[in-house]
Amino acid sequence: MKLHKLVPGLMGLLLMVSIPFSAYAADPVRIGLIEPFSGPIAAIGLEILDNFEFAIERINSKGGVLGGRMLEVVALDNAMNAEKTTQQVKKAIDRGIRFISQGIGSNHALNIIKQLDKHNKRNPDKAVLYLNHSAVTTAFTNELCSFWHFRFDANVDMKVAGLATQIGRDPSIKKIYMINQNYAYGKSFQAVGRRMIKERTNAELVGDDLIVPFGKVLDFTPYVAKVKASGADTVLTGNWGPDLVRFVKATAEAGLDVQFYTIYGGLPTSVNGYGVNDGMAVKIKQITEMHENDAHWTDRDNFESDYLSKYERSWYGERGRYILDMFVKALEKAGTDDPKAVAYALEGMTHPGPNGELLMRAEDHQIQMAMVISTIDDKAPRKMIYAGKNVGVGWKTDGWISRSEISQPTTCKMKRPA
Amino acid sequence: MEILFFSLFNGILYGLLLFMLSAGLTLIFGMMGVLNFAHASFFMLGAYFAYQISQFIGFWPALVIAPLVVGVAGALVERYGLRQVHKYGHVAELLFTFGIAFVIEELVQMVWGKAPVPYEIPQSMKFTALTWQGMNYSAYRVFMVLISVGIFAALYLFLKRTRVGLIIQAALSYPDVVGSLGHNVPRIFMLVFGFGTALAGIAGVLGGNVLGTEPAMALQLGTIVFVVIVVGGLGSLGGALIASIFIGLLTNMAVSFDIPFRGFFEALGVSPEAMGTGKDLIDMTSSGISPILPYLLLVLMLIFRPRGLFGQRDV
Numbered sequence: 063m064k065l066h067k068l069v070p071g072l073m074g075l076l077l078m079v080s081i082p083f084s085a086y087a088a089d090p091v092r093i094g095l096i097e098p099f100s101g102p103i104a105a106i107g108l109e110i111l112d113n114f115e116f117a118i119e120r121i122n123s124k125g126g127v128l129g130g131r132m133l134e135v136v137a138l139d140n141a142m143n144a145e146k147t148t149q150q151v152k153k154a155i156d157r158g159i160r161f162i163s164q165g166i167g168s169n170h171a172l173n174i175i176k177q178l179d180k181h182n183k184r185n186p187d188k189a190v191l192y193l194n195h196s197a198v199t200t201a202f203t204n205e206l207c208s209f210w211h212f213r214f215d216a217n218v219d220m221k222v223a224g225l226a227t228q229i230g231r232d233p234s235i236k237k238i239y240m241i242n243q244n245y246a247y248g249k250s251f252q253a254v255g256r257r258m259i260k261e262r263t264n265a266e267l268v269g270d271d272l273i274v275p276f277g278k279v280l281d282f283t284p285y286v287a288k289v290k291a292s293g294a295d296t297v298l299t300g301n302w303g304p305d306l307v308r309f310v311k312a313t314a315e316a317g318l319d320v321q322f323y324t325i326y327g328g329l330p331t332s333v334n335g336y337g338v339n340d341g342m343a344v345k346i347k348q349i350t351e352m353h354e355n356d357a358h359w360t361d362r363d364n365f366e367s368d369y370l371s372k373y374e375r376s377w378y379g380e381r382g383r384y385i386l387d388m389f390v391k392a393l394e395k396a397g398t399d400d401p402k403a404v405a406y407a408l409e410g411m412t413h414p415g416p417n418g419e420l421l422m423r424a425e426d427h428q429i430q431m432a433m434v435i436s437t438i439d440d441k442a443p444r445k446m447i448y449a450g451k452n453v454g455v456g457w458k459t460d461g462w463i464s465r466s467e468i469s470q471p472t473t474c475k476m477k478r479p480a
Numbered sequence: 481m482e483i484l485f486f487s488l489f490n491g492i493l494y495g496l497l498l499f500m501l502s503a504g505l506t507l508i509f510g511m512m513g514v515l516n517f518a519h520a521s522f523f524m525l526g527a528y529f530a531y532q533i534s535q536f537i538g539f540w541p542a543l544v545i546a547p548l549v550v551g552v553a554g555a556l557v558e559r560y561g562l563r564q565v566h567k568y569g570h571v572a573e574l575l576f577t578f579g580i581a582f583v584i585e586e587l588v589q590m591v592w593g594k595a596p597v598p599y600e601i602p603q604s605m606k607f608t609a610l611t612w613q614g615m616n617y618s619a620y621r622v623f624m625v626l627i628s629v630g631i632f633a634a635l636y637l638f639l640k641r642t643r644v645g646l647i648i649q650a651a652l653s654y655p656d657v658v659g660s661l662g663h664n665v666p667r668i669f670m671l672v673f674g675f676g677t678a679l680a681g682i683a684g685v686l687g688g689n690v691l692g693t694e695p696a697m698a699l700q701l702g703t704i705v706f707v708v709i710v711v712g713g714l715g716s717l718g719g720a721l722i723a724s725i726f727i728g729l730l731t732n733m734a735v736s737f738d739i740p741f742r743g744f745f746e747a748l749g750v751s752p753e754a755m756g757t758g759k760d761l762i763d764m765t766s767s768g769i770s771p772i773l774p775y776l777l778l779v780l781m782l783i784f785r786p787r788g789l790f791g792q793r794d795v
Binding site: 102103104105243272273274277278279280281283284285286287288290291304307308311315316317318330331333334335336337339340432448449453454462 | 486502515593599601603608614615617691692728731735769
């Protein structure tokens with residue numbers, strides 16, 4: 063090869079090498095989003111990526127952060143493999159990304175927490191902060207709590223406390239049957255469910271089953287028969303995916319007069335799975351930060367209507383919005399994108415929520431907020447849209463659970479960097 | 481006593497659903513010697529086609545059209561894929577169907593997306609047909625049972641009592657002789673494969689709205705149908721029926737009676753309190769392992785009677 067052909071290439075190489083070392087004011091603030099973007103549940107990961115991109119676009123169009131810098135989301139695919147999550151965290155660090163977000167799968171979240179704890183201890187000047195949007199294992203803000211982890215979703219204990227509080231308000235509920243999946247999440251739901259039913263309701267726990275999780279159970283008839291035999295009027299379950307769908311379908315077919323208190327029963331994919339008729343038959347209830355038919359709901363800045371027209375699906379999960387709003391607020395308060403300063407700025411931060419104030423509790427980095435219980439409603443004025451189709455149901459508010467009722471004590475003893 | 485009869489009843493119902501799922505697989509294996517790994521994928525295709533067709537012209541036309549389309553797809557796979565691979569032996573065939581399973585899964589995701597689709601039981605079949613112990617059984621479930629029994633009877637009579645059935649059976653054992661008698665053996669194989677996949681399609685139409693229609697369904701069901709045909713005896717239709725019902729009863733009883741293992745371990749002299757990490761195992765009950773029991777049965781069957789209950793040859 064002639065030298066004059068090599069020169070432009072060399073120049074290019076030099077330029078590429080030099081970019082990471084230069085700190086222009088216009089450098090974007092990057093958030094590495096680690097989720098499954100391939101494999102069987104890629105659909106959920108890609109939706110979360112859409113949500114981030116949509117919310118960030120809005121922030122950037124209003125002038126970005128820190129005096130004109132843009133926010134940018136970098137998609138890092140873990141293919142739902144916890145080992146790959148570890149690799150992607152490493153890749154993010156190598157690329158100089160200082161903020162990571164993730165939420166699908168608590169085992170992935172645990173990997174990130176442990177990895178960042180180690181990394182940040184060894185490289186205090188290159189610390190990385192983890193913004194957890196949906197991984198709900200309570201231990202992350204209890205015994206496993208970390209200064210570098212912030213959770214913007216209520217944990218399992220808080221959600222079950224919310225469900226139990228609502229059950230306690232309904233004197234017609236006398237007998238509760240719990241069914242959960244036999245793995246870390248289902249077991250913690252079970253443990254806190256037992257406690258909360260005792261503390262917050264006058265109802266009796268008449269059945270308490272753990273099932274083999276993740277679609278292994280094909281026939282739920284024997285479980286439905288047990289629910290029937292127990293005389294339960296209410297089912298309390300943390301099940302999701304086929305483990306929820308098949309149970310709902312089998313219960314509806316058997317014609318049992320029960321109602322379902324769930325965490326994940328209101329996901330559009332869940333409703334599509336069990337179908338509108340069966341969902342209505344067992345009166346599915348869910349606990350969320352907000353839903354579109356609640357009296358407190360407003361389409362602020364046309365956020366949700368613009369989202370709907372862009373992606374042809376309803377906005378689900380208010381936290382997808384306030385996680386970035388609070389992050390931006392913390393950047394501005396800290397006046398820098400240094401993760402340690404941003405973390406300190408997030409501690410104790412308050413932010414207007416859908417109904418009342420959100421608080422990022424400083425002791426354990428767990429968000430504190432009011433949540434709403436709602437029932438499936440095929441006559442709701444605003445129905446969910448998913449993949450361009452009307453799912454056929456919306457939600458009707460049963461009641462709000464106040465921030466103090468949702469709030470749970472923490473055992474976290476956090477070590478803070480100087 | 482009541483709970484015994486009740487779980488017997490539920491177990492048989494579930495067993496008949498399992499038989500419907502595995503009838504096509506055992507037919508293809510019995511007649512062609514091909515262990516079709518993609519069987520559950522054709523089942524999934526049946527469910528998705530039925531969902532799509534029922535969106536336009538309703539459930540009943542879908543019940544007829546979807547299995548036909550699946551059967552044609554199966555026949556094409558045999559004609560242009562499996563037949564070419566056949567000369568390289570059974571391992572090549574097995575790997576081929578294994579690959580087909582992945583291709584179908586990807587195709588389904590590309591067309592219908594990765595989330596479940598809302599495929600529901602037709603309203604006209606939702607009414608309660610019978611009630612027992614406070615549990616309703618819908619007309620749809622009764623209909624499924626009838627179809628399942630019908631498939632068994634029709635297949636049995638077809639293979640044992642009709643001329644075509646005899647030719648098909650002969651073509652498996654003596655393809656050269658049957659060929660020299662003027663029968664087109666490759667075409668017989670194509671039709672058998674197509675018919676077997678069409679049976680999977682029927683099961684998909686009927687089972688998809690009970691189990692939920694999503695891309696992972698093939699993976700979840702693929703293993704259980706293999707248990708059925710291995711336990712029943714590879715290629716034995718009657719064996720598949722008995723194995724299905726046995727598995728249905730086993731899983732149902734394990735949940736209904738929910739026997740704790742603690743007593744068993746204590747009888748063995750293991751003190752639960754002394755155990756550290758094994759304590760979870762001791763505290764388990766039979767319902768916790770009910771979905772695993774068929775696989776345990778599979779392992780035991782392979783060890784003690786590799787040909788299955790009614791099989792004519794070893795696995």
